[in-house]
Amino acid sequence: MNAKAEIPRKTIYRLSIYQRCLQRLADNGQDTVSSDALSKAAGVKSTQLRKDIAYFGQFGTRGLGYNVQTLSSVITEVLGTARLQPVILVGAGNLGSALLGYNGFNKEGFEITAAFDLDPDRPRPVALKVPIYRHDKIAEFIKLHGVKMAILAVPVHCAQSVANDLVDAGIQAILNFSPTFLEVPEHVTVNSVDLAVELENLSYFIR
Amino acid sequence: MNAKAEIPRKTIYRLSIYQRCLQRLADNGQDTVSSDALSKAAGVKSTQLRKDIAYFGQFGTRGLGYNVQTLSSVITEVLGTARLQPVILVGAGNLGSALLGYNGFNKEGFEITAAFDLDPDRPRPVALKVPIYRHDKIAEFIKLHGVKMAILAVPVHCAQSVANDLVDAGIQAILNFSPTFLEVPEHVTVNSVDLAVELENLSYFIR
Numbered sequence: 001m002n003a004k005a006e007i008p009r010k011t012i013y014r015l016s017i018y019q020r021c022l023q024r025l026a027d028n029g030q031d032t033v034s035s036d037a038l039s040k041a042a043g044v045k046s047t048q049l050r051k052d053i054a055y056f057g058q059f060g061t062r063g064l065g066y067n068v069q070t071l072s073s074v075i076t077e078v079l080g081t082a083r084l085q086p087v088i089l090v091g092a093g094n095l096g097s098a099l100l101g102y103n104g105f106n107k108e109g110f111e112i113t114a115a116f117d118l119d120p121d122r123p124r125p126v127a128l129k130v131p132i133y134r135h136d137k138i139a140e141f142i143k144l145h146g147v148k149m150a151i152l153a154v155p156v157h158c159a160q161s162v163a164n165d166l167v168d169a170g171i172q173a174i175l176n177f178s179p180t181f182l183e184v185p186e187h188v189t190v191n192s193v194d195l196a197v198e199l200e201n202l203s204y205f206i207r
Numbered sequence: 208m209n210a211k212a213e214i215p216r217k218t219i220y221r222l223s224i225y226q227r228c229l230q231r232l233a234d235n236g237q238d239t240v241s242s243d244a245l246s247k248a249a250g251v252k253s254t255q256l257r258k259d260i261a262y263f264g265q266f267g268t269r270g271l272g273y274n275v276q277t278l279s280s281v282i283t284e285v286l287g288t289a290r291l292q293p294v295i296l297v298g299a300g301n302l303g304s305a306l307l308g309y310n311g312f313n314k315e316g317f318e319i320t321a322a323f324d325l326d327p328d329r330p331r332p333v334a335l336k337v338p339i340y341r342h343d344k345i346a347e348f349i350k351l352h353g354v355k356m357a358i359l360a361v362p363v364h365c366a367q368s369v370a371n372d373l374v375d376a377g378i379q380a381i382l383n384f385s386p387t388f389l390e391v392p393e394h395v396t397v398n399s400v401d402l403a404v405e406l407e408n409l410s411y412f413i414r
Contacts, residue, residue: 012411016404020386024363043388078411085410098305099402104386108403110410148413149406156231173409175402179227179311181250189412191405195306195382196315197223198398199356202380203292203317204219204285205396206355 011052015075017042018049022072034065085110086147090162091154092117092132095177095195097124099151112151114141135162139169146170153177163190218259222282224249225256229279241272292317293354297369298361299324299339302384302402304331306358319358321348342369346376353377360384370397 021041025033039046053059053066056074060066087105089096092115099105100115112130120132133141141147150171154162159178166174167188176182176192184190228248232240246253260266260273263281267273294312296303299322306312307319319337327339340348348354357378361369366385373381374395383389383399391397 009408013404013408016407017388017401020404021388041388079407080411085413087406095309095311098308101305102302102402104302104403105406108407110403110406149409151406172413175405175409181224181228181248189409191409193400193402193405194224195309195400196311196317197220197227198382198400199294199312199317199358200223200286200315201216201220202356202382202396202398204287206292206379 007055011055012079014042014044014048014052015079017044018052019072019075019079022068022075025068026072030068032065033068033071035060038066085149086113086145087111087149087151088113088138088141088147089115089130089151089153090117090135090138090166091152091178092120092124092128093153093155096151096153097128099153099177100128100130110149113145113147116141138165142166142169142171149173149175151175151177152182156180214262218262219286221249221251221255221259222286224251225259226279226282226286229275229282232275233279237275239272240275240278242267245273292356293320293352294318294356294358295320295345295348295354296322296337296358296360297324297342297345297373298359298385299327299331299335300360300362303358303360304335306360306384307335307337317356320352320354323348345372349373349376349378355379356382358382358384359389363387 018038021038035046035049039049042049056078059071059074087110089100089112092100096115100112105112115128115130115132116135116138117132118135120134148171150166152159152163152174156178159180160182163174163182163184167184172188174190176190179194179196182190225245228245242253242256246256249256263285266278266281294317296307296319303322307322312319322335322337322339323342323345324339325342327341355378357373359366359370359381363385366387367389370381370389370391374391379395381389381397383397386401386403389397
């Protein structure tokens with residue numbers, strides 16, 4: 001836990017990206033990769049890449065670069081097997097239903113095992129692939145199945161109170177799609193994705 | 208353009224978030240807000256908030272804080288009317304179709320006006336609300352309608368080449384959902400959202 005606390009969150013984030021690049025290199029039969037080439041593929045500076053990787057030991061060989069398989073195994077170990085985690089979706093409205101239809105999560109080893117909504121029976125544009133339960137069953141489900149991760153896609157006005165319920169029931173990590181900041185205890189991690197903010201931010205740059 | 212170049216991208220990003228908080232305060236009939244309260248609502252440090260806002264002038268009054276309407280108007284002006292931009296979606300597969308079904312973009316002033324796909328006629332889980340054209344019509348459409356923003360949700364292996372086509376046709380801003388780094392010319396801005404990386408990153412913290 002101590003070593004973990006010292007590694008910056010953004011480094012952990014970038015490890016996922018490096019891992020993806022390494023997997024693509026391995027798929028293409030490449031054995032080694034220079035830090036310049038890997039950093040370029042990942043879209044970071046090579047000094048950043050070297051610094052990120054140095055948290056976990058010395059892996060590069062001067063002049064040869066990194067062994068693709070070795071570095072990939074190290075990152076897998078660091079990121080842990082925690083990726084094979086069950087995930088619940090809270091809020092199966094428009095965006096939530098859309099996320100359920102996205103099979104990219106599954107491909108990466110995350111399985112959305114259940115969804116929860118205030119109104120499980122309201123009409124939805126997509127036939128959902130997972131069971132959808134009433135909102136008041138969340139705590140029971142989380143405890144019964146030891147769920148630690150939740151995707152939150154509820155309206156802004158109830159996001160904080162739903163987050164509180166999730167945390168009380170044992171959720172430790174929330175991927176938040178509600179466009180609001182969530183206050184959570186220190187042991188809980190929130191990553192927020194606000195699609196409209198992303199577009200708005202881009203729009204600034206096109207004038 | 209000079210002033211723009213000096214403002215960090217992350218500041219522009221946070222302005223969108225401040226704006227959202229201010230709108231909520233205005234909706235609740237609040238006239239003023241302290242920098243502490245606003246920074247807390249936005250999930251940033253108050254020193255950061257003050258620094259971000261200082262790029263655009265002196266707005267706070269010591270002891271009173273910010274006037275909600277004034278600050279909101281300033282941010283609107285900075286972010287510009289560019290938000291009322293037509294946006295095209297490229298790649299109407301699983302995730303792309305899901306994004307089309309998400310009406311949060313519309314609510315924020317972005318209209319997805321058309322979608323493009325290698326196979327416009329393949330079966331989709333959702334009835335799409337916009338016309339879907341063959342991939343080879345993109346350049347013509349972009350030029351004809353003066354489109355500057357695109358959402359990219361194509362498979363990794365073709366993401367870069369599709370991005371190149373978009374840039375050649377005049378696209379200046381890309382919201383990239385393909386889990387890969389895109390190389391673009393300096394006048395083009397890319398924001399990337401990788402949903403699986405977000406989950407993977409979270410999973411690290413729950414062990």
